[in-house]
Amino acid sequence: MQNIDKIIDKWNADPDYVIEMMQDVQDELRHTPREALEQITKQTKVPLARLYHIATFYKSFSLTPRGEYEIQVCVGTACHVKGAPLIVDAFSRELKIKSGETTADGLFTLEGVRCLGCCSLAPVVMIGDDLYSNVKTVDVPELILKYRKEEK
């Protein structure tokens, strides 16, 4: 857990910045495991119950590891109006997981996310750091294939 110590140090173990620390942990480990939170509690004296509340309150955090690629389907209003729910269904169908779940091989996590702020390009999907605009339901299988191939 040396990395966790480094993260805590980066924020000077300041109790006001536990959410920042947890975001760094989430980025680093793709989840916020109990050991990491316990370490933060030890050094910042912020009670574990409060960290657990934070970890389950904010959308950024996940208690189990997220997939290597996070598929974020924007479900903001503009995207909703332009068919985002159908896109989520399509990914769900292709990956055989529900929104919020991770595929068994740990490759993909599917999530409907709050507005990504690209409403002009609706509907949009973000896979990893790549943004796809004007996505159609029919494009979905191909998109997944692209990342599966990359992995191989």
Added chain:
Amino acid sequence: MKKLTPDQIEIIQDKRINELRKYKASLMVCAGTGCVSAGSLTLKELLDNKLKKKGLQDKYLVVPTGCNGFCAQGPILVIQPQGIFYQKVSSEDITDIIESLENGTYVERLLYKDKESEISIPKMENIKFFGKQKLIALRNKGIINPENIDDSIARGAYLSLAKVLHQMTQEEIIEEVKKSELRGRGGGGFLTGLKWEVSYKTGKDRNKTPYIICNADEGDPGAFMDRSIVEADPHAVIEGMTIGARAIGASEGFVYIRKEYPLALKRLRIAIKQAKDYGLLGENILNSGFNFETHIHRGAGAFVCGESTALIASIGGKAGEPIASYIYPAETGFRNNPTIVNNVETWANIPVIIEKGADWFASIGSIEGSKKSTGTKVFSLVGDIENTGLVEVPMGITLREIIYDIGGGIPNGRDFKAIQTGGPSGGCLPKIHLDLRIDFDTLTEAGSMMGSGGLIVMDDKTCMVDIAKYFIDFLKDESCGKCTPCREGLINLSNILTRITKGEGKENDIELMKEIAETMELASLCALGQTAANPVLSTIKYFRDEYEAHIKDKKCPAGVCKELIKYKINDNCTGCTICAKNCPVDAISGKPKEMHFIDQAKCIKCDICNEVCNFEAITVE
């Protein structure tokens, strides 16, 4: 780096202006999130390379800018000072663009074409989308490099800060903001100057140091005003905050910005560092003895953190739960000290008010009558509309002007049905309200609200019950769950709406929802809960017949609610087989060149057949 004095700002300004004048033209490549996703950064690099190759790098300057606003047309390139607007530019266009620059002409195929007249319009100012706009908060959008502080200074940044630090007292600053009648752009519409005054006085009376917070946790789905402002002109926000800090006597400030906005976050960090290096932030700012530091907190994904007490809790390292509504952050906020929370757009307006004066600002906008909405408002115009993007218009403009003059109307020849304003807790306004003036009070009276500025246009293919359900589900997911009416009210509203969209609605459901809504409005702890039922109330008010169609006739007139619709193949079918090939559940059968059929038992209503059909042969009913 040497810390600046006020005179030195002007020296930097002159120097940068002269530097820029040496170039024959500047190529403004939009580097907002939308255009970046469409490849504008690669475009910028290729332009630079090409110019260098041709030895033209001292003649033409390529500038990566913040969001231009006309996002649907990205990547966007604007040639300044000529004002030539190119849209959907790709790498293949580079040679032609440079050639035309040298020849003093323009590339015809990249110009915007007016939809009605089909005439190409070379100059940005002549495009309707930009025509009725008035830029205050977005004064620098698309014309500066947001990662270069000298560009901002060349456009006058930090001169207002110098002015308040050396020529105005704290009371005078507050008085000026009060006189401008600027109202909070985050949605509440509270008079900014008044809020400042409360914090200033409370701080003085109780001998407590106030704090400044910039709310950039833009959470409304369908809104990206704040993101665009930070991406395009971060120094406007920093300068505004520093002026506010000076006014109320704060020495520390925070920007609470969504983690999902990586580009805005990056530019803000760069801007803070550059401002610090110049001595525009930190200790002894501009040699005035005034100190101010800003820190960034990344919002971790909770819509309720837009509520100031929840935001303050979050900055203090806690879950974002609002506290008793009788505690006013302006008096008792962060660490129990007076705290001013204003959103990005509000802060961005401040330097201009100081520069041009309160009277100038107060002369713009919806200024008749006792309830005024002065100045401009930035809106994100999205949904079923021709020109989607970011616009800044004077308050008091009508919905019709925005939708038809700026937005270019509804695409695909469809009809306007409703416009949703005010974010998830706002309301949907129908056709009869198209001539409504957009200001804080008029929108509230009509059953919606200003909110932070998302405008979502919906055409006649939109189901209003589905929309209400969408917003209620969004809010149910985002409610912190602390107080009973908001938590339980949303669960129950969602449950009832789900039933209705499944065709299981009951006779008295509408009245029951209205009762729940009333309790939520009266008894909820914070503004989120108090306004959460608005989407239901406004859709019931204006689209009651649609609810009744779902409840009584078990039909979704717009063809959206899955349980109530059927996909069928009509006579237009040519038997091309494309639908059958793409159907994920093999529900479509038929021989090639013969009409196809959908097996209703198998159909999952995924809409793929509709999407792929080239002959409009799929009917949804």
Added chain:
Amino acid sequence: MKDIIIDGKKISVKEETTILDAAKELNIEIPALCHRPTVEAYGACRLCVVDVNDGRKTRMVTSCNYPIRKSIEVNTQSERVRKTRGMLLEMMLSRWPNVDVIKQFAAEYKVTKPRFIHPLVDYSSNACILCGLCVNACSEIMWEDIIGFAGRGESRRVVMPFEKHYDACVGCSTCANICPTGAIKMIDDPNQPADSKRIMKYGSKIADEMVLMDEEQCDMRGVGTAHLAQIMNDYDLFPTCNYKFGSHKDAGGLHSDVFKQKYITQGLPDGCWLGCSMSCAKTVEGYELKTGPYKGDKVLIDGPEYETIAGCGANMGIFNPEFVLEANFYCDTYGIDTISFGTGMAFAMECYENGILNKERTGGMEFNFGNEEVGLEALHQMGRGEGFGVIVGQGIRRMKQIFAEKFDLTKKQIKFMQDIGMEAKGMEYSEYVTKESLAMQGGYGLALKGAQHDEAWLIFMDMVNNQIPTFEDKAEALHYFPMFRTWFGLMGLCKLPWNDVEPADNAETDEPAKVPGHVEGYVNFFSAMTGKEIDKHELILQSERVYNFQRVFNYRLGFGTREHDSIPYRSAGPVTIEEYESRAERYDKQLVEKWDYDIKGKTSEEKRDYLRKMREADYQKLCDAVYKRRGWNENGIPTIQKMKELKMDLPEVLAVLKKNN
């Protein structure tokens, strides 16, 4: 004050009073699920909504946390208020249809059958209704955050971290106690009491008092026993320069405010027993040591308690809080008692200032009052086992012997040492000046273990409130209180929650000094713990048996008679002229009023000597009265008769008593 109207009734209340509290005064009941006086208003259930008109408009607010700041008119029963509460209850009832407290409230609002089906319906009658009382009680009453909320919106729930049992929970039961639905249960109580519900009932009473009253009473939760320094100084009871005086102009330097604001780390549970709602033990974190083997280290210091502040401060003529902290740390580290150290050093310092000691005898140290450097050096010597510190470290009784044997002292000097050496039965006095309270002199002198105040602390009863004027009264107090306090030792209980926080109505009881409400609690505690019903007399009897046995034990070892109950005169009156003259007015007055002594033309020396004669005689009379009350003979030995009454006539006990009677 603000005049407001609630449901047509007028009332005048202090600004910032909540509507709920104001209504309570008018006997107007407002329903509330998530509110208790012991936790801060949370405003989550919203049942307590009322209509408020401030002259401009009417709006609905929650009465539990709405502070009255202007003259408002409140309607707690308007139609829309009733309708709103009804809808809230309907929604709650649809989710938790079998929870009694919700069913009751709902019935009051004529809600019996909700009109909708809740997707998360929970049919348990002990369902958690998310009121937050347990979470807030854990945090605010216990200063712990063992349980908390998790999730948000519809997935909001009350859990321990990671939804598993959390080891940090000590099972204090505060949450289970405050829960209105019984959703939290104690599943494993290692003490296995006969009736845990009865214990919880009295335990939570104390916990509530602690939260509601402590801050204005003793502020034990805020500063601990340190709060006493100021009070003792105000009443001239703060031992200064070896008990010569009871107050000092610089004593403000040692007030609890100084420690609270500058040193004590607040907001953390630092009770000596996890789960204690008083948590009076305080800590100072990150203190940088200036001397000794850990010089320069930043350390955590447990304390300081009042006794340490007085002993390692004022009594040595030192008023620097950092000296107190440094001495506190090193006493703890070396395993030295801060009271014995402080009182012993004070004695040595007075000896030094009176020529009994000198630089040669102390190994070069100038043992003047107020010498901080010497104070710490002597402590480090004790720790290292070298130098003059070793002699001081052996205590006052041995110092008196050693000084008399080793140094060439006059008889007068030896007698002076007896007068000012503040020990009894070989134990150093704890830190109270007892000169003006005869009963307290007895409290120290007659205590079995030596001069400690934990058998009886009677100064206020005796000197300040004059509640025990006669010898018999004092003897009664010196019977009851030592027995009562001994009981805490028998049970392994802390004494502080008995009278360092008191019930709100304690002053109105017959015997406030005994805190009858708490005595009742202890009686119930014993009965519920053991399953054996006792009353308050049996409680005293339990102690008497042990106490008398201990006295016989002392006697067997040669310590249990009148001569061993004697006290140094410094604890009964002014030894020196300086002392007499510093409080001359008080002593003169007593000589005249109490003993009809004609002070005209008398020197201070004559007056001091007469006062001494009288006070010493009084002390012996007090011993007579106490022995009688305790059932002892005139030499202070328990009678065989008494031991029989107590059923403590064990053969070994009788053997000792018979042999010597």
